Amino acid sequence: MSNIFCSTIGKKLIMSISGLFLVTFLLLHLSLNLTALVSKEAYKTVCDFMDTNIFIQIMVPVLALGFAVHILYSIIITLRNMKARPIGYSVSNRTEASSWASKNMFVLGAIVLCFLALHLSHFWAKMQLQHFIGGHGKEAYSLLIELFKNWYYCVLYIVWVIALYFHISHGFWSAFQTIGANNSKWIPRLQCAAKIYAIIVSLGFISIPVYFFFGLYTV
Amino acid sequence: MKFKLKIWRQKNAKTKGQFETYNIENVSPDTSFLEMLDILNDKLIKEGKAPVSFDHDCREGICGMCSLYINGRAHGPDDEVTTCQLHMRKFKDGDTITVEPWRSAAFPVIKDLVVDRYAFDKILQAGGFISVNTGGVPDGNTIPVSKENADESMDAAACIGCGACVATCKNGSAMLFVAARVSSLAKLPQGKIEGAKRAKAMVAKMDELGFGGCTNTQACEAECPKAISISHIARLNREFLCAKIQE
Ligand code: HEM
Ligand code: FES
Numbered sequence: 001m002s003n004i005f006c007s008t009i010g011k012k013l014i015m016s017i018s019g020l021f022l023v024t025f026l027l028l029h030l031s032l033n034l035t036a037l038v039s040k041e042a043y044k045t046v047c048d049f050m051d052t053n054i055f056i057q058i059m060v061p062v063l064a065l066g067f068a069v070h071i072l073y074s075i076i077i078t079l080r081n082m083k084a085r086p087i088g089y090s091v092s093n094r095t096e097a098s099s100w101a102s103k104n105m106f107v108l109g110a111i112v113l114c115f116l117a118l119h120l121s122h123f124w125a126k127m128q129l130q131h132f133i134g135g136h137g138k139e140a141y142s143l144l145i146e147l148f149k150n151w152y153y154c155v156l157y158i159v160w161v162i163a164l165y166f167h168i169s170h171g172f173w174s175a176f177q178t179i180g181a182n183n184s185k186w187i188p189r190l191q192c193a194a195k196i197y198a199i200i201v202s203l204g205f206i207s208i209p210v211y212f213f214f215g216l217y218t219v
Numbered sequence: 220m221k222f223k224l225k226i227w228r229q230k231n232a233k234t235k236g237q238f239e240t241y242n243i244e245n246v247s248p249d250t251s252f253l254e255m256l257d258i259l260n261d262k263l264i265k266e267g268k269a270p271v272s273f274d275h276d277c278r279e280g281i282c283g284m285c286s287l288y289i290n291g292r293a294h295g296p297d298d299e300v301t302t303c304q305l306h307m308r309k310f311k312d313g314d315t316i317t318v319e320p321w322r323s324a325a326f327p328v329i330k331d332l333v334v335d336r337y338a339f340d341k342i343l344q345a346g347g348f349i350s351v352n353t354g355g356v357p358d359g360n361t362i363p364v365s366k367e368n369a370d371e372s373m374d375a376a377a378c379i380g381c382g383a384c385v386a387t388c389k390n391g392s393a394m395l396f397v398a399a400r401v402s403s404l405a406k407l408p409q410g411k412i413e414g415a416k417r418a419k420a421m422v423a424k425m426d427e428l429g430f431g432g433c434t435n436t437q438a439c440e441a442e443c444p445k446a447i448s449i450s451h452i453a454r455l456n457r458e459f460l461c462a463k464i465q466e
Contacts (some may be wrong), residue, residue: 094291
């Protein structure tokens with residue numbers, strides 16, 4: 001085991017496991033969000049659950065750690081990979097072979113990260129964080145109504161989700177390839193599963209701002 | 220056919236190189252790319268200029284010596300062929316063709332279009348072999364190998380070590396090469412014994428020599444003249460990670 005994480009494959013193992021952890025988290029996050037489309041009461045119930053459940057309290061710092069590790073290693077790996085090609089080609093024509101997302105994972109990740117900061121300050125800082133520090137959390141449902149009233153906030157949010165779509169449409173299957181859980185039969189299957197997962201997650205997240213922007217809710 | 224060639228010229232490893240433009244005419248469409256370069260070199264020599272250096276040997280697609288990044292693709296615009304098997308009919312009359320050397324930190328340019336691919340040999344020396352004494356040629360089927368394993372192993376063994384994977388990968392990664400070598404041996408009983416040791420040694424050497432890591436872009440597979448699948452990279456990851464965890 002000793003120096004497994006010194007190797008390029010070991011470092012990617014960290015990316016892969018932290019990535020799959022984030023992928024799982026996204027699914028949970030989405031299913032909680034979708035309750036906002038059901039009713040104000042349903043949404044309030046899950047928000048209270050998130051604020052008080054002991055398992056969730058433990059998972060919040062774990063999640064933060066997962067993000068930190070994923071981001072730290074994405075920088076280490078990307079820098080090393082750039083160093084391996086110090087002089088580029090003057091003509092490059094190999095685009096058709098590989099997906100656009102696979103070549104731009106760092107940029108896509110960075111976009112996700114920028115909006116994540118904004119997202120945390122708009123929602124988490126006013127909801128769960130307040131609960132943790134003993135302040136008064138904002139009524140969550142009215143927060144949604146208030147923020148998604150602005151068309152530009154909705155656009156930002158959707159751009160964010162689209163970047164996430166591309167990131168996981170490659171990341172999902174790539175993570176299995178990295179841990180070695182893949183073969184010629186499963187590569188196309190996992191790539192298809194990655195697309196399906198990415199579509200479900202991104203459409204799911206996009207449905208929230210659309211629902212509130214067009215005022216489809218009843219208070 | 221006639222072409223305008225933009226070729227990378229570089230005196231030696233230390234000097235800075237630059238593109239030079241050459242015009243070439245009366246090229247038959249059935250000329251191979253390397254023959255076209257031979258014709259150009261003949262012309263340059265007659266003019267008293269230095270010919271363009273490039274690597275080649277068998278000229279039948281089996282030795283892996285030829286290289287060249289032609290119009291933005293390793294081994295040029297045709298699929299699943301080496302540069303020596305590429306013909307001028309794949310280009311349009313009057314085309315401008317840009318020819319560059321492989322670009323990778325681990326493959327430094329020696330002269331013009333020739334790069335030093337000794338790094339691949341070093342990786343092989345680290346573990347790309349079996350140390351059992353195989354003796355004379357055994358009778359057929361004395362060592363049972365299933366059809367699937369034999370096929371997988373043969374597919375991986377098709378690697379000619381040309382370095383197109385490294386040249387194409389945006390990270391200059393040698394993973395497809397290492398994967399092919401590890402895979403072809405891991406799938407056979409003779410190679411299995413040293414499997415764990417081999418995977419660790421070859422990956423450690425690959426990392427040490429400054430190749431990048433794999434981000435699963437699949438560019439290598441698409442440009443490999445032998446169409447070696449990235450499923451072998453999954454196997455390499457598996458072999459390496461299992462070997463490390465059991466250490
Ligand atoms: C919820 C958010 C995120 C999820 C679900 C996620 C998921 C993933 C997954 C599954 C992988 C594939 C790992 C592999 O190929 O083995 C990956 C790769 C990657 N992620 Fe993320 N990620 C997220 C956020 C980020 C952020 C914020 C960054 C930071 C800049 C980032 C940067 C990268 C990079 C650069 C790679 C490619 C690594 C490589 O192929 O070597 N990701 N991500
Ligand atoms: S010269 Fe031998 S493969 Fe091209």
